[in-house]
Every structure is written in C-alpha cells, then in structure tokens.
Amino acid sequence: MKKRNLRKPLAILNSKDFVLGIPFYRFYYDESKVDSVLQHLKDLKYRHNDTNWIWTGVKEDGLTGSDLYKLPQFKELFEWMHKCLDEVAKDMRLTSKLIINSAWSNLNRPGDYFYNHTHANCFLSSNYYASGSSNDKTVWVTENPYFHGTNIRPCGNWYDEEAKKTYFLVHEETTEPGKFVVFPPMIIHRATPNTSNEDRITIAANAFPTGLINAGGVSRLHVEVL
16 A cells, blocks of 8 residues: 655745746645644634625624634644744745734635635735635736736737736636645635535635834834734
C-alpha cells in the first residue's frame, strides 16, 4: 500500500501569483486536520444571506459578530493562519504584524453562489476552503488599464464573454479543501455556483497591520486590533 504524504501544518508559502504586480498568496493546511475543521463548521448555525448562507454569529446589521476566530474549536486553525500571515508580511516587507480582525463562515448549498463584492476595513483578506471541488472557483476581476486608460476597445463587444478576458484581468482559485488564499481586499471577487451535491463551506478572514505604522516623516499611526 502506497504511503500518503500528508501536508504538515507549517506556514509554508506554496505559491504566489501576480495580477498587475499585486500578489496572491497560497497556503495549504495540514491534510489530516481538514476534516475536523469542516465538521466544526458544519456544526455552526447558518442563516440565509442573499444568494448563500452565512454564520448566524454575523448579525443582521452586519456590524457585529464577525469573530469566528475567537471560537475555541478554531483556535489551532487561526494560529496557523497567523503564521501564514507572518510569511506574507515578510514577503511584502511589512514592518507591522498582521492580525486577523474579523472572520466568518459562508455556506453554499448546491447551486448557491455569491455575487461580486470587496472587503472593507482591512489591509488583506483571505479565504480558507473547508470543502469544495476543482470545478468551482473564486474569481477576482480588475480592469485592464491598457484598455480602460485609453477607452479604446478594439477587441470586440464590451459585454462579450471572450472580449471580457481582454478588457479585464482575471484571477481564479479552485475551491480545494485545505487551501488558504491571501489576497488584496479591494479587488472585486465572487464565488461561482456550487456545482457539487454537497454543501461548500469557506471561511473569510480579514487582517490589519498592528502597532506603529510609519510611512516616513510625521505621518504615523498606532493601531491596536481588539
């Protein structure tokens, strides 16, 4: 019987992609612990949220409850996420530590999706895929400045799907269980429909630099994440 090579819970940067020089970081959680995290997420209560379902810890007003990272059953996972963020901070040459300041879980039943959106009040965002398949994706879209800067569109109709691939820069990530992707929060992204027969569950987490943030000169800012 061939021995399986399980992924270790190390915060090792698996790969990095660029969209217009903006990095997308990719990590993988310990394969032997992925199922346990998924079960804890399934045990949570969810409420309907537009086109999918969201953890009931997020209140209807959207102002409170994004504190999944404070639940004890996810302590080990978020400790690992912070180690991953340490690697991201090192790669980006940040002088401040990145701390998760909000996190919640999303549940997509078969056919569910989530529309274009961005994340506010954070420096970096991330997705942890607790379940999913290689057929489903998170898709990021940003304007291609070559065409948007000149407003000249020689590649076909603006609304044609093939032309969009030229007019817009697209980055895609498959929803592989255990994958953790760190990305810029200001880029519009969406979750494609769940094409499987099982629920697709993810964790969204936002991070912010803490401590003294100094861009030089007197423009200093001291940030504390509660």
